Amino acid sequence: MSLSLEPYKGTRDFYPADQFYQNYIFGVWKKVAESFGYLEYNASILEETALYKAKSGEEIVNEQTYTFTDRGGRDVTIRPEMTPTVARMVAQKRKELVFPLRWFSVPNLFRYERPQRGRLREHWQLNVDMFGVESAEADVEIVKVAYGIMKAFGASDEAFEIRINDRRLLNYLLHKHLQLDAEGAHKLSKLVDRMHKMKAEEFLASAREILGEKTKLLEEILYVKSLDELGEKVPQGEGVAELRRVFEALATAGIKNFVFDPTLVRGFDYYTGTVFEIFDTSPVNNRALFGGGRYDDLVGIFGVDKVPGVGFGMGDVTIRDFLETYKLLPEYRPPVDVYICHLEGFLEPAGALAGELRQAGVRVVEDLTARKVSAQVKTADREKIPFVLVVGEEEAKTQKFKLKNLAASQEQELDTAGLIKALKKTRE
Ligand code: HAM
Numbered sequence: 097m098s099l100s101l102e103p104y105k106g107t108r109d110f111y112p113a114d115q116f117y118q119n120y121i122f123g124v125w126k127k128v129a130e131s132f133g134y135l136e137y138n139a140s141i142l143e144e145t146a147l148y149k150a151k152s153g154e155e156i157v158n159e160q161t162y163t164f165t166d167r168g169g170r171d172v173t174i175r176p177e178m179t180p181t182v183a184r185m186v187a188q189k190r191k192e193l194v195f196p197l198r199w200f201s202v203p204n205l206f207r208y209e210r211p212q213r214g215r216l217r218e219h220w221q222l223n224v225d226m227f228g229v230e231s232a233e234a235d236v237e238i239v240k241v242a243y244g245i246m247k248a249f250g251a252s253d254e255a256f257e258i259r260i261n262d263r264r265l266l267n268y269l270l271h272k273h274l275q276l277d278a279e280g281a282h283k284l285s286k287l288v289d290r291m292h293k294m295k296a297e298e299f300l301a302s303a304r305e306i307l308g309e310k311t312k313l314l315e316e317i318l319y320v321k322s323l324d325e326l327g328e329k330v331p332q333g334e335g336v337a338e339l340r341r342v343f344e345a346l347a348t349a350g351i352k353n354f355v356f357d358p359t360l361v362r363g364f365d366y367y368t369g370t371v372f373e374i375f376d377t378s379p380v381n382n383r384a385l386f387g388g389g390r391y392d393d394l395v396g397i398f399g400v401d402k403v404p405g406v407g408f409g410m411g412d413v414t415i416r417d418f419l420e421t422y423k424l425l426p427e428y429r430p431p432v433d434v435y436i437c438h439l440e441g442f443l444e445p446a447g448a449l450a451g452e453l454r455q456a457g458v459r460v461v462e463d464l465t466a467r468k469v470s471a472q473v474k475t476a477d478r479e480k481i482p483f484v485l486v487v488g489e490e491e492a493k494t495q496k497f498k499l500k501n502l503a504a505s506q507e508q509e510l511d512t513a514g515l516i517k518a519l520k521k522t523r524e
Pocket residue numbers: 176177178179207209214215216217218219221223224225384385386387388389406407408409410411412413414415
């Protein structure tokens with residue numbers, strides 16, 4: 097049997113053109129995160145399995161992790177998310193770190209999922225998190241970073257929607273309003289988390305199994321569109337004041353495309369306050385683009401004093417689908433400024449010129465073959481390299497070169513200093 101040419105199921109190979117788009121996405125992430133003063137961190141892809149068992153949630157630990165026993169008998173998991181790792185890092189150096197912390201990272205994560213649109217087994221995820229601020233202002237800043245990233249990608253407000261809820265409110269509704277015990281509340285929240293992936297009748301039938309007669313109460317609150325509307329049905333709820341603060345601050349910041357969504361749960365058990373998810377308004381991408389929330393108890397599981405945290409994770413797969421849908425991806429351009437061709441016998445002066453240009457910071461490819469000049473130029477064109485020049489007897493003697501812009505079919509004669517200036521200018 098011959099070896100497969102395919103990458104491992106649910107993973108991707110990044111040929112240079114794919115890497116170009118990946119780098120573009122990472123570049124926008126980094127630029128916006130840094131514009132808010134977030135510092136980059138990283139860690140290993142391997143963690144002890146116990147880390148995820150502590151707080152991530154059953155689905156992810158039991159069904160979605162790549163877990164193995166190492167040669168020393170340790171139970172090891174390839175990270176399915178970054179939040180437990182960053183919480184561990186914060187807990188470890190809690191005494192030395194200067195709070196509040198604003199941190200970001202772009203880890204690759206692994207989840208054993210059924211590969212489908214928007215879901216793969218390996219993805220890269222921007223994580224933006226703030227530690228040490230308990231008030232709603234931190235939640236607002238985190239949503240602002242998320243919004244800022246969408247704007248930096250060129251998305252219009254109409255193209256996406258920020259759905260917001262609060263775990264305190266959700267818990268209040270489950271425990272006090274619907275009067276469920278811990279087990280019932282857990283079951284119902286997992287069901288609500290999945291409700292948009294099910295038919296309405298199917299959802300209600302399952303809800304009835306947990307709630308019985310009280311399903312009517314649930315139906316009343318599931319579809320409300322605002323906190324005021326919820327207030328008419330449920331007199332007083334925890335988390336409402338915090339949500340109002342978040343909504344007001346977002347409106348003050350000029351962000352309009354957010355809605356209150358009482359059905360938003362988010363999968364992880366560690367969330368304790370605000371939760372939010374960004375959705376594409378186009379039906380083509382019918383799952384969350386990304387999401388996050390507040391988790392005030394995660395750092396504390398390591399046996400240190402509590403440190404409140406809030407943040408989000410944004411995957412490269414879903415955002416790339418979004419950018420493709422809205423034609424927001426830039427045109428592919430290789431990271432090369434000029435392709436130097438040469439006539440027979442002039443490889444050496446061509447190499448000398450390439451060296452000088454590189455010294456000055458220009459990105460240069462030298463054609464090393466003995467092919468005809470037309471074939472050399474064709475390679476540059478196929479590689480989408482914007483400029484070419486040819487070194488022959490005349491050029492070697494005069495040190496003047498004809499710089500040709502392939503797409504525009506324009507030519508300029510320049511000396512080395514002129515070449516450097518012109519080529520660097522095209523990058524601005
Ligand atoms: P999450 O909702 O599991 O949250 O993932 C966040 C985002 O990562 C998703 O909305 C999606 O963009 C992307 N993503 C997740 N799984 C996959 C997959 N299998 N394939 C492709 N993309 C995927 C978290 O992971 C939280 N730890 C985020 C967080 C950070 N909360 C607070 N800080």
